[in-house]
Amino acid sequence: MRPRLVTIPLSHYCERARWALDHAGIDYDEDQHLQFMAGRVAKAAGGTKTVPILVCDDGTLDSSGKIVRWATERAAVSLYPDGPARAEVEALEDEFAGRFGEEARRIAYD
Numbered sequence: 308m309r310p311r312l313v314t315i316p317l318s319h320y321c322e323r324a325r326w327a328l329d330h331a332g333i334d335y336d337e338d339q340h341l342q343f344m345a346g347r348v349a350k351a352a353g354g355t356k357t358v359p360i361l362v363c364d365d366g367t368l369d370s371s372g373k374i375v376r377w378a379t380e381r382a383a384v385s386l387y388p389d390g391p392a393r394a395e396v397e398a399l400e401d402e403f404a405g406r407f408g409e410e411a412r413r414i415a416y417d
């Protein structure tokens with residue numbers, strides 16, 4: 308199955324997912340929607356109301372972080388360092404892409 312990435316045009320989270328898939332050399336179809344329509348499409352595909360989501364053989368990955376981790380498992384060169392440094396990178400990633408990133412985009416949208 309060719310993966311389908313549901314996105315909106317202006318989104319750092321969608322760009323993050325695209326970047327990880329491109330880095331891993333994974334071919335996918337981008338299914339882009341206007342902001343106010345994307346939530347419905349994401350939910351219908353089994354995700355939450357946010358994008359990006361990736362619909363693939365492994366199911367529906369409903370956050371950019373899950374997509375990055377899925378992509379890195381398939382990449383020739385990992386996106387993460389080996390050893391204990393990986394946990395440190397993932398913690399920073401979770402912090403910046405978690406509440407901080409969500410609040411930052413809320414302010415930007417408003």
Ligand SMILES: N[C@@H](CCC(=O)N[C@@H](CS)C(=O)NCC(=O)O)C(=O)O
Binds near residue numbers: 358404405
């Ligand atoms: N933690 C999620 C956040 C995704 C997110 O907040 N996406 C925004 C676009 S940048 C969105 O779908 N907003 C619509 C909404 O919150 O209803 C991720 O990493 O994918």
